[in-house]
């Protein structure tokens with residue numbers, strides 16, 4: 077690699093750093109017929125051959141995977157053992173777009189062309205709303221970047237930069253003139269210039285447009301116009317989803333191959349509720365800033381983070397499997413840092429590693445929960461029965477969202493079942509449409525149970541049993 081290939085520039089095209097050195101000239105990668113340029117985890121550029129790894133979001137993890145000798149999986153076994161994996165306790169450095177590309181095993185190529193004799197930057201700094209905050213965005217493109225519209229496609233740093241510019245203008249400042257200069261002006265606005273430069277692969281123009289954005293944002297900050305346009309309400313879904321996708325691309329995507337191991341027909345089959353259905357859950361159950369939300373079996377924590385971003389509530393999750401639990405903790409820390417750099421303040425997120433049937437954290441938090449999610453689509457009846465026992469501790473009015481029902485709509489209270497958990501639940505069934513969950517493209521059903529002890533009390537009162 078020639079020294080100029082590793083240059084990171086700020087928006088004035090001044091060098092602010094460089095990526096770690098590569099053992100191979102990048103030009104050689106383009107000439108290799110079946111080879112492709114890959115920015116590897118060690119930060120080295122290398123030529124690799126063969127097909128791109130397929131990235132998907134539906135996976136399951138065998139119990140033994142990812143365990144480290146010094147941290148045995150048996151930690152999940154006892155009430156005291158559920159480990160606090162991460163919470164929004166304090167700021168940490170973000171994983172940048174350039175880090176994500178460097179860690180990816182997918183092949184990345186030069187997207188832009190550059191003037192002869194000048195620098196050929198591989199990354200650029202984009203200013204963020206918080207004072208002195210910026211992120212280094214890669215300027216490379218995934219081999220499959222044509223699939224940008226595909227949510228399961230490879231990470232596209234250029235699209236990510238442009239979506240971040242739009243998100244900042246639309247949601248993170250309260251200045252109409254800034255918004256117009258970035259998004260509104262369809263002739264010469266920053267977004268239009270970025271689109272044109274990306275489509276024409278003109279690196280110089282792209283850098284100039286980023287430079288203009290940074291200058292405008294700095295001016296807004298100096299004028300005191302930085303702050304969410306949505307006030308104290310939670311972030312709108314499109315902003316929350318942008319942030320969650322960014323975190324996923326930086327923390328989970330580089331390791332997703334390891335998570336895609338399949339253990340079918342077990343309680344640990346992994347699948348995710350996708351963002352649009354999560355937004356529907358939030359609306360349907362009325363989660364608000366003052367609520368407490370718990371995801372029992374949170375996987376990598378995607379639902380917990382989206383709920384926290386969209387509502388500002390205290391959101392917690394517990395996961396039994398080592399690898400997704402670890403990722404959930406890392407995602408929570410990245411979430412906290414990003415929310416601060418975007419000027420969105422502190423969040424209240426906790427992820428635990430443990431068994432929700434045994435965890436002391438769950439026992440402590442459940443009685444205060446307003447909304448509980450259990451994605452029990454693949455849980456066996458024994459685990460669902462154990463969960464039902466936990467629901468006896470829930471307060472009146474708590475909503476339990478599940479993918480399989482815990483009680484039938486025609487459940488009749490009788491002397492035989494009066495003290496069973498089913499007797500304190502009412503249930504409503506709802507439909508979800510295609511593209512709502514990761515394990516199927518088809519629609520399906522979900523259920524919202526509400527803790528309602530009135531029927532039980534009435535039954536007991538009628539029999540003089542209160």
Ligand SMILES: C[S@@+](CC[C@H](N)C(=O)[O-])C[C@H]1O[C@@H](n2cnc3c(N)ncnc32)[C@H](O)[C@@H]1O
Nearest residue numbers: 343344347348349373374375395396431432451
């Ligand atoms: C289908 S995934 C759901 C992920 C996420 N909640 C969502 O809906 O997108 C279910 C998760 O529950 C976890 N799980 C199963 N039994 C558990 C237990 N006893 N304690 C904690 N997590 C458990 C599985 O390992 C799996 O990751």
